[in-house]
Amino acid sequence: xxxxxxxxxxxxxxxxxxxxxxxxxxxxxxxxxxxxxxxxxxxxxxxxxxxxxxxxxxxxxxxxxxxxxxxxxxxxxxxxxxxxxxxxxxxxxxxxxxxxxxxxxxxxxxxxxxxxxxxxxxxxxxxxxxxxxxxxxxxxxxxxxxxxxxxxxxxxxxxxxxxxxxxxxxxxxxxxxxxxxxxxxxxxxxxxxxxxxxxxxxxxxxxxxxxxxxxxxxxxxxxxxxxxxxxxxxxxxxxxxxxxxxxxxxxxxxxxxxxxxxxxxxxxxxxxxxxxxxxxxxxxxxxxxxxxxxx
Amino acid sequence: xxxxxxxxxxxxxxxxxxxxxxxxxxxxxxxxxxxxxxxxxxxxxxxxxxxxxxxxxxxxxxxxxxxxxxxxxxxxxxxxxxxxxxxxxxxxxxxxxxxxxxxxxxxxxxxxxxxxxxxxxxxxxxxxxxxxxxxxxxxxxxxxxxxxxxxxxxxxxxxxxxxxxxxxxxxxxxxxxxxxxxxxxxxxxxxxxxxxxxxxxxxxxxxxxxxxxxxxxxxxxxxxxxxxxxxxxxxxxxxxxxxxxxxxxxxxxxxxxxxxxxxxxxxxxxxxxxxxxxxxxxxxxxxxxxxxxxx
Numbered sequence: 001x002x003x004x005x006x007x008x009x010x011x012x013x014x015x016x017x018x019x020x021x022x023x024x025x026x027x028x029x030x031x032x033x034x035x036x037x038x039x040x041x042x043x044x045x046x047x048x049x050x051x052x053x054x055x056x057x058x059x060x061x062x063x064x065x066x067x068x069x070x071x072x073x074x075x076x077x078x079x080x081x082x083x084x085x086x087x088x089x090x091x092x093x094x095x096x097x098x099x100x101x102x103x104x105x106x107x108x109x110x111x112x113x114x115x116x117x118x119x120x121x122x123x124x125x126x127x128x129x130x131x132x133x134x135x136x137x138x139x140x141x142x143x144x145x146x147x148x149x150x151x152x153x154x155x156x157x158x159x160x161x162x163x164x165x166x167x168x169x170x171x172x173x174x175x176x177x178x179x180x181x182x183x184x185x186x187x188x189x190x191x192x193x194x195x196x197x198x199x200x201x202x203x204x205x206x207x208x209x210x211x212x213x214x215x216x217x218x219x220x221x222x223x224x225x226x227x228x229x230x231x232x233x234x235x236x237x238x239x240x241x242x243x244x245x246x247x248x249x250x251x252x253x254x255x256x257x258x259x260x261x262x263x264x265x266x267x268x269x270x271x272x273x274x275x276x277x278x279x280x281x282x283x284x285x286x287x288x289x290x291x292x293x294x295x
Numbered sequence: 296x297x298x299x300x301x302x303x304x305x306x307x308x309x310x311x312x313x314x315x316x317x318x319x320x321x322x323x324x325x326x327x328x329x330x331x332x333x334x335x336x337x338x339x340x341x342x343x344x345x346x347x348x349x350x351x352x353x354x355x356x357x358x359x360x361x362x363x364x365x366x367x368x369x370x371x372x373x374x375x376x377x378x379x380x381x382x383x384x385x386x387x388x389x390x391x392x393x394x395x396x397x398x399x400x401x402x403x404x405x406x407x408x409x410x411x412x413x414x415x416x417x418x419x420x421x422x423x424x425x426x427x428x429x430x431x432x433x434x435x436x437x438x439x440x441x442x443x444x445x446x447x448x449x450x451x452x453x454x455x456x457x458x459x460x461x462x463x464x465x466x467x468x469x470x471x472x473x474x475x476x477x478x479x480x481x482x483x484x485x486x487x488x489x490x491x492x493x494x495x496x497x498x499x500x501x502x503x504x505x506x507x508x509x510x511x512x513x514x515x516x517x518x519x520x521x522x523x524x525x526x527x528x529x530x531x532x533x534x535x536x537x538x539x540x541x542x543x544x545x546x547x548x549x550x551x552x553x554x555x556x557x558x559x560x561x562x563x564x565x566x567x568x569x570x571x572x573x574x575x576x577x578x579x580x581x582x583x584x585x586x587x588x589x590x
Contacts, residue, residue: 105401105555110425130405133555162552212562257457258566260400260428264559267507271553 001025004075007090009151010100010138010223011247014075022075022083029064029088030072032081038249043069043084045217045248052216059210062203062245064089089244090227095142099172099226100246103265105133107221109252120221127158128165132272133265136160136168137223141177142230150177170276172226187280193228193241194277200226201277203243204270211263218259220250224269296320299370302385304446305395305433305518306542309370317370318383324359325367325378333544338364338379340512340543347511354505357498357540359384384539385522390437394467394521395541398560400428402516404547415516422453423460427567428560431455431463432518436472437525445472465571467521482575488523488536489572495521496572498538499565506558513554515545519564 002022004014014020022030033039046066049055065087074081090096107129108120127135140151150171160168167185171177173193174185194200204224225244232240297317299309309315317325328334341361344350360382369376385391402424403415422430435446445466455463462480466472468488469480489495499519520539527535 110420125405132552162550212566215566255457257427258563260559260563263562264555267558268553268555271507271510 002030002072002075005029005088005091007093007096007098007140008138009098009140017076019074019076019078019081022072023088023091027088027092028067029086029091030070030083031086032074032083033069034249039082041251042247042249043082045251046084046086049217049248054216056210058206059214062207062243064244064246089225089242089246093227093229093240094231096227096229097139097141097172099139099168100137101134101224101226101269102129102137102221102247103134103224103269104220104222104261105130105265106261107250109218109220109250111252112250128160128162129265132162132165133268134224136165139168139172141172141174143177166272166275169272170280173228173276175230187276189228189230189233190276190280192233194273196241199241200228200243201270201273203241204266204273207243207245208263208266208270211259211266213258215254215256215258218252218254218257219245219248219262220252221247222251222262223247224266297325297367297370300324300383300386302388302391302393302435303433304393304435312371314369314371314373314376317367317378318386322383322387323362324381324383324386325365326381327367327369328364328377328379329544334377336546337542337544338377340546341379341381344512344543349511351505353501357502357538359539359541384520384537384541388522388524388535389526391522391524392436392467393434394431394463395433396429396519396521396564397424397432397516397542398429398519398564399515399517399554399556400425400560401556402545404513404515404545406547407545423455423457424560427457427460428563429519431460434463434467436467436469438472461567461570464567465575468523468571470525482571484523484525484528485571485575487528489568494536495523495538496565496568498536499561499568502538502540503558503561503565506554506561508553510549510551510553513547513549513552514540514543514557515547516542517546517557518542519561 002024005021005023008021012018012020014022019032021032024030033043049063050066067085067087069082070085071080072083073079090098105124107124108117112120124130129135136157138154138157140149142149170185170187173187173189175188176183176186192199196202223246225246227242227244229240297319300316300318303316307313307315309317314327316327319325328338344358345361362380362382364377365380366375367378368374385393400419402419403412407415419425424430431452433449433452435444437444465480465482468482468484470483471478471481487494491497518541520541522537522539524535
């Protein structure tokens, strides 16, 4: 039985008769190929990456497992449509908190068509991509059985300022981040989620070391997915913390040059997360504008 | 006695009645303030930087010493003109090889005027800035007393492709890089100039560590100047190798964010130089297009 993913935080969703990704009970995530050449490019990336022997195992683990492509009944009822068959990263989790962060101040490759560049550059300038080197594309933060998830809507996320981003990165690891909370984030999970030898920062530093060396791929408009699970974290199980890279419709060949655009943004994100870890009880938080809650 | 600098490799030169920087015998470099607000911005940067107590000494050494501003007779005969009084980085050297590398794939700050952004973006796309994260703005390589300097002209430098850049980074540390040499660069100075504990790579890595942390300044359109001196290098004196940052007309406040644009470009440059060091006898050099020589 296929159904829409209950934990998707960014991109098109398979709801209300729209085309979007589906999941099954066996742990697969079916992502419909985008109609233009982007879908084919992403399929080509996954195919090439899967068989690329020069990707070290400790880096491969950051990518979803790829099971090929498959023709499937599309979620919008339009008939058979090709889908990427990927590892489902979140559905097996009880109460995942997820953040989708598009990394890189530039989301377009040099060789992209002029109108596409114009559109992307406009978005990069209007969001925090250009200023911070990354932008938050979507998120959900689990509060409790009663309060459920805090999941700000897309319009609000698009307007995030640098200070909003700082606040959200704190809320992501706080126990009091529910929708109606006007409280300062307590960052009570910061040390276990961002910190520690298996935490998000350690994993991002591992990725960073690879990006300082690898010249195979440039990842434009690619996202880092940060995942943790409050239930597992409360049990002290660090396995609940995961970092994955997703969205490769604009991955291009590196031609012997490092991906300085992704690397720069990644370093900026690392710095932001380090600051949460270093000052979980930040006294400047009151200076931050209040992020409005979803109605 | 003021005169034009004999070793300027980029920017406007004080020759043929044009406005440009002057030097004196006491080791000062007088840079005329640019007419628009850029000159004032650069003076403001140097003034603020000089008195900023949070710059560590091991980083301050990468910046020219600033001696204030001074009204001077301009080199173009237009009368008195304000100049920055800076440390002269090269005139005391016997036979300096110099490379001026503009670092960062983006040479414009977010808050720049629209027409300025358009102009810069065009240059960034036409040069290697966007693809490599840096571009060579000027260079001279000392050959011998007989052959003098190889100093490609500005038009040729503007057309440098990625492969030209690879070749030039090898020629910069070769003993056979004179103007009429069609030989493969021998990279005979690579280990002492790029390598070693005081070499260019070690110095760039020191800078990189600072850029991963510092959130005070963003340096757009700023250059890294790489300097070595064949005569000193042949004597085995590592003091002949120097890295400096110059050109701060577009330095802006960092506002608590790292300069991910400069950092990304710096990491790319480090990777390029590492490759010269790792494979000084690169067999792929024949695949590189021949860089034309200055007529």
